[in-house]
Amino acid sequence: MSEPRIRLRGLRKSFGEKRVLDGVDLEVAAGTSLVVIGGSGSGKSVLLKCVLGLIEPDAGTIEIDGVDILALDARARRAARAAIGMLFQNGALFDSLPVWENVAFGPLARRTLARRDARAFAARILASVGIADSVGTLYPSALSGGMQKRVALARAIAGEPAILFFDEPTTGLDPIVGAIIDQLVVDCVKRLGSTAIAITHDMASARRIGDRAAMLHHGRIVWDGPAARLFDSGNAIVDQFTHGRSEGPITMELRR
């Protein structure tokens, strides 16, 4: 079996007394998409942020192409992480910059793109996510939620990253726009040949985006299998979550 592109081993992270990740083991093969599902506060975003280097894990290893990036020095870590594109939950577009500059930001920062070529470059990337060139001069605050998501997707893929992360790509969107974003995500991943990890609550989105799926519960991966099996996984925790049942092994502490 070939080396997985991303491999997490025993990843742990606590915030004070709260243990968010409690030994996460996960592998993602090159060119495939993994969807991580789990309840609110289950640590899905923390998991992505650990891989991105935005949060330092307490223990464990994060291997990309067989190299433990936690063992690298800061410069080498930054270089390894430059290969990762990220679509943030709320887009996280820079509201002080016009759309075209948001899209071209990464290549400009890496100096792989000259400023005089950035406008045309951004127009080409925006076209690939179905956005007209005229939108490029607008600021993010002038865009709808769906448009902002598409611009954020354009920014994430602009550097043609080998790895793409999607944090709740369809949150806050209506079902039709959500389906369009999912299709764009799938198209982008296939076109670039990227390896992708998406985290989501949206089961329809999970099945559309993912080749495989994993469920994070109490800081651990409790199930890992084909995304097509999400609704008949045979795992009681996954079944309760995917079917949205209030009764089952997942219990919520409600204040009465």
Place this chain on the structure above:
Amino acid sequence: MLDLLAAVGRGVIGACRATGAASLFGLEGLLGILRPPLQPRLFGRAFVEFAYFSLPVVALTAIFTGMVLALQSFTGFARFNAEGAVANVVVLSITRELGPVLAGLMVAGRVGAAMAAELGTMRVTDQIDALATLSTDPMKYLVAPRLAAGIIALPLLVVVADILGVMGGFLVGTVSLGFSVPTYLHNTFTFMQTGDVVSGLIKAAVFGFVIALMGCYHGYHSRGGAEGVGSATTAAVVSASILILALDYLLTQIFFVR
């Protein structure tokens, strides 16, 4: 009693920790200024915000302060027949103290708050994390240009404040208090020394750094949505104002007390 001591101890430890964290943050920001590549566009944007848009508020503050100072000095000194010292007092007070301190306080309220709000909003909307994922060091991109702008812009504002403050005193002195123009100007320029102006400008550079540092530090570390951004903004203005006054004392001690 033990509870009280524990609370005081926690407060002291917290203050020490915050001071250390802010100092390291400032050091990292200063190193960011020196580390290539330079960011002239970002510096220019921060400089315009710091200097150009603060000009009206600093100018008005300085001119009215100079006018009030001339009036107060005149009425006070009249008690011991020293009215002639008005021009000297105005120029010394403005250049050494009031120019840098009042300009610093006004800019802390205007620019420090805006910096904290902008960076705080960027923090709570993940824009700072997004920068890091796009091969951009947020300290270099967001903090360093603002610190550089603060260090350079406030001394320039204080030059304007010095001129307008002295001019305010001159107007009141010559129009209302009966000084002749040549006498007032003579008293002003013969008494003023280069060191008075330079010490004020050095203070301004330090205050500009402190304003930018507090704005960036509190904004960068804000948490918890709109309320967190609001708290960061308040903390930035309050801490910068207190530090300006405390550092003013310290710098005055260094410059003028032998």
